[in-house]
Amino acid sequence: MTGTQWVPLALARDITPGTSAGTVAEGAEIVVWRDTDGRAHVWEDRCPHRGMKMSFGFVRGDHIACLYHGWEFDEGGTCRKIPAHPELEVPGSICVARYGCTETGAMIWAALPLGAEAGELPALPDAVPVRSITIEAGLISVANMLLNEENAVIEGALATLDSAHGPLAIGVQPIRPGAVTLHIATRPGASTETLLAICDWAETLRRTAEKEIAA
Amino acid sequence: MSAPLLHNYDLDEDCYRARLVAACSGVALDLRNVDMFPGAEHRSDAYLRLNPLGTLPILQDEMLVLTQPEAILRRIAALDPERRLMPEDSIIAARIDDWLAFWAQHLAPAKAAREIALMATPGDLAALSARTARMLRVMEDHMTHQTIRGLGFFAGPELTLADLALFPAFALSRDHGLDHDAFPALRLWARRVRLTPGFITMPGIPDYH
Ligand code: FES
Numbered sequence: 381m382t383g384t385q386w387v388p389l390a391l392a393r394d395i396t397p398g399t400s401a402g403t404v405a406e407g408a409e410i411v412v413w414r415d416t417d418g419r420a421h422v423w424e425d426r427c428p429h430r431g432m433k434m435s436f437g438f439v440r441g442d443h444i445a446c447l448y449h450g451w452e453f454d455e456g457g458t459c460r461k462i463p464a465h466p467e468l469e470v471p472g473s474i475c476v477a478r479y480g481c482t483e484t485g486a487m488i489w490a491a492l493p494l495g496a497e498a499g500e501l502p503a504l505p506d507a508v509p510v511r512s513i514t515i516e517a518g519l520i521s522v523a524n525m526l527l528n529e530e531n532a533v534i535e536g537a538l539a540t541l542d543s544a545h546g547p548l549a550i551g552v553q554p555i556r557p558g559a560v561t562l563h564i565a566t567r568p569g570a571s572t573e574t575l576l577a578i579c580d581w582a583e584t585l586r587r588t589a590e591k592e593i594a595a
Numbered sequence: 596m597s598a599p600l601l602h603n604y605d606l607d608e609d610c611y612r613a614r615l616v617a618a619c620s621g622v623a624l625d626l627r628n629v630d631m632f633p634g635a636e637h638r639s640d641a642y643l644r645l646n647p648l649g650t651l652p653i654l655q656d657e658m659l660v661l662t663q664p665e666a667i668l669r670r671i672a673a674l675d676p677e678r679r680l681m682p683e684d685s686i687i688a689a690r691i692d693d694w695l696a697f698w699a700q701h702l703a704p705a706k707a708a709r710e711i712a713l714m715a716t717p718g719d720l721a722a723l724s725a726r727t728a729r730m731l732r733v734m735e736d737h738m739t740h741q742t743i744r745g746l747g748f749f750a751g752p753e754l755t756l757a758d759l760a761l762f763p764a765f766a767l768s769r770d771h772g773l774d775h776d777a778f779p780a781l782r783l784w785a786r787r788v789r790l791t792p793g794f795i796t797m798p799g800i801p802d803y804h
Pocket of ligand 1: 427429430431432446448451
């Protein structure tokens with residue numbers, strides 16, 4: 381994929397306030413975290429000190445701290461605290477690179493690549509999260525399998541289709557060549573049985589996609 | 596009655612399981628720290644007399660000498676008069692049995708991969724880590740379904756021995772290069788496990804607070 385694009389990185393539900401998670405999109409290592417006020421942040425997953433993954437760290441209020449030496453960064457990505465030098469006025473130039481991010485359709489989205497101006501992502505219809513599922517298969521083959529479904533359309537990184545268990549909105553996150561994560565959501569009000577049936581559908585899709593690779 | 600004696604090595608994940616189960620079920624243990632690395636004390640004559648397999652942990656309790664991790668965890672949990680990790684309900688108990696067997700049989704590659712990565716023991720790290728990823732995926736699918744059913748833990752709505760037996764294989768997987776990216780349901784489950792009263796960490800499992 382080339383050019384600037386909005387890419388889904390997680391189901392919004394799965395990044396609970398005060399937590400962080402690492403992910404990879406098109407080969408780039410990324411941390412997705414949510415502050416205790418509930419705002420989501422998407423940054424490069426690399427501490428400017430010694431390169432530790434920020435996703436191994438922990439959230440404190442609206443800051444995230446690196447696990448290694450505890451450097452703390454504010455929601456703008458700027459370093460505010462260096463525990464080894466508590467008396468130091470931290471220069472404002474130590475920063476983690478940030479991605480543009482937004483939340484819609486039950487997913488957290490980022491504008492890729494780093495530094496991209498992706499414009500506004502149009503708001504998606506309300507949806508309930510089902511599950512994220514990682515498939516060890518190429519983007520094209522997974523996309524083709526989705527397009528085989530009823531009324532399937534792929535626009536940007538979002539696939540919509542009608543499954544036997546109701547309409548699905550599927551965010552497609554290319555991880556690296558040979559691996560894709562699908563973030564699956566459906567219409568509000570789906571029953572527990574329906575949600576489990578959609579999981580089964582997704583796991584069957586994964587099995588089929590990975591079997592094609594092995595064949 | 597004196598507390599059971601655990602022959603312990605802090606960096607060994609099965610020793611950690613025993614300490615974790617004891618801590619979360621309010622059972623006191625006496626610890627004897629064994630110089631497993633680099634001293635190989637667990638393979639000394641004194642230790643081979645106690646456990647001819649030359650492995651840790653070993654639990655000595657009254658007339659018992661236990662050497663199998665699963666038996667050790669069950670024994671410690673059974674010493675809790677409240678049986679908080681082993682509820683009586685026969686369905687829950689059957690699920691606990693199933694997941695304990697899963698741990699014992701199918702998560703062995705996780706322990707082997709970590710030992711290769713940390714202690715430079717010989718073996719095929721890439722193959723073992725890939726095998727571990729497959730097993731974590733089985734766990735991820737299960738916890739995804741549990742969460743949809745409104746159940747927060749492996750065997751049901753409450754934390755049991757199954758969760759504590761499974762937890763280290765997930766929490767320590769980064770030690771052998773396996774990230775948590777593909778396991779959002781396990782990540783949230785691990786957070787719930789961490790909130791258990793008495794929960795303790797080991798080196799490699801960060802203590803956030
Ligand atoms: S590497 Fe992050 S604080 Fe040192």
